[in-house]
Amino acid sequence: MQVGLKIWRFNSRSGERELQEFEIDAPEEATLLDCLDIVKDRHDGSLAYRKSCRMMICGSCGMRMDGAAVLACKVRMYDVAQEGRVPVISAMGNLPIVKDLVVDMDPFWDKFKSVDPYLQPGYQEPPDGREHLIRQERMNVIHKEALCINCGCCVSECNAMESNPQFLGPQALAKAMRFVGDPRDGEKLARLEKLNGEHGIWECTRCYFCNERCPKGVDPRDAIAKLGAESMKEGIDRDMGAKHAKWFVTSAKTTGWLRETELVPKTQGVVAAIKQTKFALDLAVKGKVPPPFPPHVAKDVREARRLYDLTVRESGRRGYDGIVQGEHALARLAHGHSGDESLEEIYDRPGSFKRPYLPDDAA
C-alpha cells in the first residue's frame, strides 16, 4: 500500500525545523514504526527515532502522530492509508527535542527518580527468607501502575506540565502509587507527605490526557486520584487541593449541592480569600457569588448524609481501595467485550474457524 508521511525534522545543532513529506510503499500490515524504517532505509538514512522491541513493551518509540502521542509500533497504518490521510509525525511534547523524533528523556527520568522509585522494605520481614505472603487481590491495587513502560506518552500531553514544567507529572506519580500501594513498602506515609508537596498530586489538572494516551492502560490520572484518596485517609490534607476536595464532601453531605461561595475561603484560607475580595466583588455583581444563606438545600439530603455515615463514618475511609474497587468493571471497557458469549456461540459465529479436536472427544 502507499503511505504518505509528513515528518517534522529537527537539527539541534542548527536549530532548523522542517516538515518533510515522504511517500513510501509498505506492506498492508505495516505499523507506523515499520513505515519509518522504510523511510530511513530507502529514502533518508539520517532520520532519527528510537525503536527496539516493536511489540509495545520497551517504550522506546513514543512520538506524536497528528499531535497525539503514540507508540509508533502500536499504530497500524492500513486505515490511515485507505483514507488517504497523510499524518504529521513529530517528536513528543513537554520534553526537549534532540533530533527529529528523538527527545531528551533526562527531565522525565529526573522526575521518575525523585519519587524514590524502589521498594523501601517495611517492618514485616518474612521468616527464613521466604516470600511475603500477599493475596493477589492485594497486589491488584497496583496492577495497572505496574504496567508502565516509561514511554513518556502521558508526559508528552500533560496539560499541567505544559503550563508548569515543575509538576511531577503523570508517569512519576503513577510510579509513586506503585509503591504507596505495595503492602511490602514501609514508607507509605513519608511518600505521601512528599507527594503532597507544591508540585505533587494536587497540581494535576484532570485533563485526562494521560489516561487517553497511555498505550498500556496504566491510567495515571486514576493513580493520582488513588494517591489523593490515600492521603486523605491518612489525614494528610493540608494542601489547598485537598481542602478543595474536602469541601465538596462537606457540601454534599450538608446541603447536597456545592456550597460555592464558601469554597474559596475553605480552600485558600480566610486571609488569602480576603485578598481575593475585589475579584469576588466583580463576580458578585454578576450573580456569580450566590449568597450562602439561606443555603440551597437539595431535597431529601438526609439520604446523602446517611450514605456518608455508612460509607465513611461507620466503615472508615477506604483510601485507594475505593477507587480500585471500580477497576475490574472499567477494565472491561478497555477490552471492549463483555465476554458473555458461550463457547458454542463463538464456534457458531459466521466465518469462525472450525471447532478443534478436544480431549473429551476421543471417548
Place this chain on the structure above:
Amino acid sequence: MKKVAYYKGCLASLSAKELDFATQALAPKVGLELIELESVTCCGAGDIHEAEPDYYLHLNARILSYAAAEGVDTLLTVCNVCTLNLRQANFILMGDSEVRARVNENLVSVGVPAYERDIDVRHLLWEIAEGEGYELLKSAAHRGLKGLKVAPFYGCQILRPSKINGFEDPDRPWSLERIIEACGGEAIDYPAKIKCCGFPIIQAREETALGELIQPIEQAYEAGADAIVTPCPLCHLSLDAWQSKLKAATGRDFKMPILHLSQLVGVAAGVEEAELKFKRHVVSVKPVIEKLQI
C-alpha cells in the same frame, strides 16, 4: 418529544443559573422533555472521587437510581464533569455485580431505590449533535448566527477518557463545529480547543491553571473569534470569570465573550434574550448581541 431525566448539577443551580434557564428554554425546541430531578446532590465533581471514592460511588448511584425511577432511558447532563462522573459510576455499577449489590444494600437502607437498570448518561451536546435532536436543531435555528465566528471549546471531561465518554474521536471532535454551522455560525479551528481550561486547580494552583487558561482564549482571539462556546459550566466559569486575572497576570485583556452551548443554540433558535441571561456573564456579551442585532 423525548423524555429525559434532567440533572443540572451544582453550577447550573448556582453561579451559572443562566445555563439552567437557557437549557429549559431551549429543550422543547430540540425535542427534549426535561424531567428535572429533585432528590439529587452534587456528583462530586471528581473531588469527592478523590477524597472519598466510595462515597462518590454511592452519591452517583443515588442520582442514577432516581433517574431510573422516572422511567426514562436517558439522564441528560449539561456539564462535562457531571457527565464523566456519572458515566464512570454507571460503568462501575453495571460492570461489577458485587460492587452494585453492596452499593444497593446501602442505598436501600437509607430509603433510596436500588439501582438496577442501565441508564444512559448523555450530555446535551450529544443529544443535539446527531439524530433527531440535530434535525430539530437545524429547523429550529431559523434566526441563525449570521456568520458569527465562534470558537468551539470542548474542555476535557466530555472527550476523555474516550473509553468512558466515547461519543466522538477525542482528538478530532466534530459535534460543536457541526452545531455551530447548523446554527449559521462559522466554526473557528484552533489547537487548544480540546485542552484543559485549568478549572480544577484554579484555586489550589492558580498560576499553573492560568497558564492553561490563556491558551484557548489567546488562540481563539488570534483566529478572530467573536466568542467561545463551551458545553461545560466549569470551563465557562474559568474562561469567563478568570479573564480579569489573566489581564492582571499578563497585561492582555482579551474581552472574549464566553457562551454556554445552550445559549448559543438558544440565540439561533430565537429564545428571548431575557431567558438566556447574558447579563450574568462577567465578560460582556454585548459585542455578540450587537453583531446579531437581537
Place this chain on the structure above:
Amino acid sequence: MRAAIEAYDAGADVAVISKLHPTRSHSGAAEGGINAALGNAAEDSPEIHAFDTVKGSDYIGDQDAIELFTREAPGDILQLEHWGAFFSRRDDGKLAQRPFGAAGSPRTVYAADITGHVLIQVLYEQLVKRDIKVYEEYFAWKLVENDGRCQGVVCWDLLNGGLHTIGGKTVVLATGGQGRIYRTTTNAYACTGDGAAMAYYLGVALKDMEFMQFHPTTLYPSGILLTEGCRGEGAYLINSEGERFMKRYAPNAMELASRDVVSRSEQTEIDEGRGINGSVYLDMRHLGAERIIERLPGSRELSMTFAGVDPIYDPVPVRPGAHYHMGGVQTDNDGATELTGLYAAGEVACVSVHGANRLGGNSLMETITFGRRAGRAAAEWALSHTTIDVPASVESDAERELKSMLGFSGGERPWQIRQDLGTSMLENFGVFRREEQMAKQIEILEELKERYDHGVVIEDKGDVFNSDLTQAIELGNMIELARCMLQAGIARKESRGAHARPHDYPKRDDENFMKHSISRYTPDGPDLSYDEVRFTQYEPMERTY
C-alpha cells in the same frame, strides 16, 4: 543490571553501558515467566528442575552448571520478591507458579504475561536506589585488550556523538542475543549480537553457535512472541483440519512438549500442507473470555494489534520464529571468559545451561543467577587488582575507522544486505536443516561479507543520534556471527535439540557429537574445534514428551 547490582554490593565502582535506556532492554519482552523450584504449586526440587533442564538440553548442557543453577534459582527469586518484584500470587499468598513446556512440575513464577517487564523494572529500581552510574544510549563498539586482559570498552555516544573509551578492570558482557540475524524473529531490533561479536574479534571462544531456538508461537506475519504461558494456561495448537496435531508428536505433553519438538511438529504440519498461509493456529477460545482477560491480557492485545485477531473469538495464526540463541561467549560458572577481565552472562553467554535447547522460563532465571555470579566474580577480581592501562592508540584507531566508515560513498545501503541476510538465514538455517542448503548459505554469507567489507553507505554524517551508523556496525556483527553458526551447524552431523537434520542425520549421535562446538576468530574466517560436555549424574536417554 543484576551483575551491576551485585558488583556494587561487593564494593566495586561500577557503571552500566547500554545502547538503550536500561528499561528498554529486550528481557522486558519476556512474557511467560521464570523457573525456580519453589514447590509452591506442586512438589518440586532443584534436582527435578535440573533433570528437566538436562533432558531439555538434549544432554549437552553442562551438568555442574545446571545443578548450581537450579540450586541457586529459588534464593534469587525470593530476593527479587524482597526487592519488590510484582509477581502473581496464589490464594495462600505465596508466589504463583504455572506449568511450562517440558517441566516436570509447575515451577514457572510469573507476573501475568509481563514477567520480563516486571523484572526489568525491579532491577532498574535497584540500580536507581544504589545510584549506579548508567551510560545511557552509549553504543559499545569495541573491547579494549591490553596486556593480555580486557580493560575497557570503546563506545559511541548516540545522543551527543563522539567516541569515548571507558576503562574498567573488568567488563561483564550482558548484551543479549542475536535473533535479528533472522528475518522473522521475536527479538527486538537491538538484538544484534554486539557483545558476542566484540569478544569474538578478540579471539575469545564462542560455544555452541549452531543452536538457535525457534519459538513455536510467534505471530504471523510479524514474528512477535506469544508466550508459552498461553499453552501453559491450556491453549491448543490446531492445523487446517482443526486437529490438535501435537497428539501425533508428543501424546503425553501435547502442546507443552519442549520448544524444539513443538516447533518441528508445526513445521512438519506446514510443510505437509496442513498449515494456513504458512502458519498453524493457536486456539484459546475454549479458555473463555474471563481467563484470557485475567491471565493473558498482553497476548490478547498483541494478537489484536498485530494479527487483527481476538483470541476470545478466533484462533491466532502462529509459526516458529527465531527466538533464543543457546550458544554464545564461552564462560565458566562464574561468567569468566577465556580473556582475563572479561565476563559474560545471560543470552550472550554460553555456560552452558541450555545445551541444544532451552526450556521456557530458564532464560530469565539464567540472567539473574549467572548475572549475579558474574557480577560478584568481576567485582572480586577488580578489587584485588589495581591498574587500568588503555593505550591512546585504541581510541585513535577507532576514530580513524569511524571516519572511513562515515566517509565511504558509492556502495550500497546496509538494509539490502540486512534483508538478504535475514531472508537467507531463515530459508537455509531454520527449524530444519539440510546439508545442501547449509552449504549454499555458507556461500551466501561469504558474498554478504564481501559486499559489507566493500563498504556500505551511511547517509547520516552527523553526531547526534546517528542510528544509521550504529545499525551499520550491528550488521557487520551479525554477518560474522552467522558465519560461526553455519560452520558449526554443517559440521554437526546429527539431530540434537534445536539442530534438526531429519533428511540426512535424523538421530542424535552421542558417540561423535556429545560435545560443544567452539568457534574462534581468524582473519580467514571462524575456526571450529570441540570441547567436552561436563557430566555429573544424569545419563543420556532418549528424549520423548
